[in-house]
Structures are given as C-alpha cells and as structure tokens.
Amino acid sequence: MSSFYCYDGKFIPSIDPIISPDSRAFRYGDGVFETIRLIPGEIPLWDYHIKRCLKGMETLGFELSPFLTPDSLIEKIFQLIKKNGIHGQARIRIMFFRDNGGVFDPVSNKPHYIIQGWDLPQNYQKLNDNGLDIVVFPSARKSTDYLSNLKTNNFLCYLQGAAYAKKQQANEALILNCFERIADACTANLFWLKNGKLFTNPLSEGPVAGVMRAYLLDQLPRNSISIREETVTAIQLMEADEVFFTNATYGIRWIKSLGNRKFENTITKTIYHNFIVPLFND
Secondary structure, eight states: OOOEEEETTEEEETTSOOOOTTBHHHHHOOEEEEEEEEBTTBOTTHHHHHHHHHHHHHHTTOOOOTTOOHHHHHHHHHHHHHHTTOOSOEEEEEEEEOOBBOSSOBSOSSOEEEEEEEEOOGGGGSOOSSOEEEEEEEEEEEOOSTTTTSOBSOOHHHHHHHHHHHHTTOSEEEEEETTSSEEEESSOEEEEEETTEEEEOOGGGOOOOOHHHHHHHHHHHHTTOOEEEOOOOHHHHTTOSEEEEEETTTEEEEEEEETTEEOBOHHHHHHIIIIIHHHHOO
C-alpha cells in the first residue's frame, strides 16, 4: 500500500513534494511541530500536545484559521492512519509552518500544516532493557529566551548534538545552555533522583517544554510523589543515583552512564510502570 501524508487537509502520496523553495519553513525553519504517540482509537496526552502547539504558534505570531481546530486535526490524523493501513500504535508528526516569503514579507501569517504517520514496533512500549550511554555535547549552547521552550522547526543544535553522540558511540547527548548548565537532551527532557528526591530542571534553563515532562509534573504530586525543579550542571548530574529521559513517544528511557558514572534504575522502573504503562496500554 502506498503511504500518504496530509497537507492542509488533503491526502497526498508521500512521493509527491509540496514544499516550495520560497517556503519560510524551508528557508528559515519558521514554524513548530509536534511528535505524538497514537494508540488504536486514542491519542494520549492530546490536550498537552495541542496546548503546546497553540502556544508556539501564538508566540511566533501565526493567525489561526477558525477552520483549523483541535477536533479537525484529530479527524485528519485518524483518516491518515486508516489511509496508510496502520492498525496498531503509531508515531504522528504534525508540522505547522508559515507561507512563502522573505524575512520581512510573508505572503500570509496563517499556518499550513503537514501530518505524517508511521507504525511503531510492538515492543516500543517497553522500558529499555539496556540503559542509555550519554555524553555532553560541547560545541553549542541553547539560549534561554522566549523561543527556547518552543518545539520549533529550527533544530540545528539538537541535530548536531545527535551527530556528536553518534560519533562518540553514545545513545544521546546532553545540551548545555548559555550558563553551562544542562538544558535538555537532543530528543528528551531530563529527570534525576538523588538521595530519594526527584528533580527536573526548570523551563527557565531553556529546555523544550516537553509534553511528557508536563504530564509527570502534573501527575506525580497528585500521587504523593514530590518533584522539585532545580538547575543542574553535568558535574552535579554525575552525583545523582538515577537519571532518566522523557518524551511523548517512548515515555521514559533510563540512563546507564555519563562518562565513568554508572546509574541505577529502581525508582525509574516504578515511575515507568505506574505512570507510563497505563497511559499507553491499548
């Protein structure tokens, strides 16, 4: 079966391109995107995703059409999944971007969008058996301004961090901010445990405002698990007992090592089984 993507509500064969060389998304990365995990008949954390997406477009000055609604997007997502013959869990990517134009003269501030969808393997829900080996990306710094928490189409810092991790034969890279503290990772937010206390770094440190991060910050305190937002350097992180990453697709991945430091995963497993498994259990 041929695969399709959805462009502004129309389903187009994946081999057919639609982006113009004048596109501001292509030229400047002018837009935002969401990566979403879908289970049959349901999109967990949809409210978190659409809230972040709308905030991102508002921050970038998009003019939203009354026809582009959360319900209309959900309808197109499920239509695309059906059209592509996907019956199990899926990874969905929605990109919103501005029209053609130069730096000062966009044709329009109304967003275009593209929805793509792929199968997820059956074992994707499992917590990783082998912990991740991570490194610190030394060559770029994440800003801490009003754009820093957005999931924008400009992803160069993270792409370079991922390339560095691969060269170092590591699984992921930590991204530093302009204060030499950890912002986040290439595809995830950071959590750590030390002396029985759970931490994540605040949005003021420049990380992408992760959906799974927001979910855990909401849910853990409601279940009598306290969590604090604290700044952290790479050296301080090496004093932790456990470290894990979160994102909306895989939920949680536990970290085995940073340099010569080895981490455990006892509490990480408990959080995973109590909060992630029920979320994606189809």
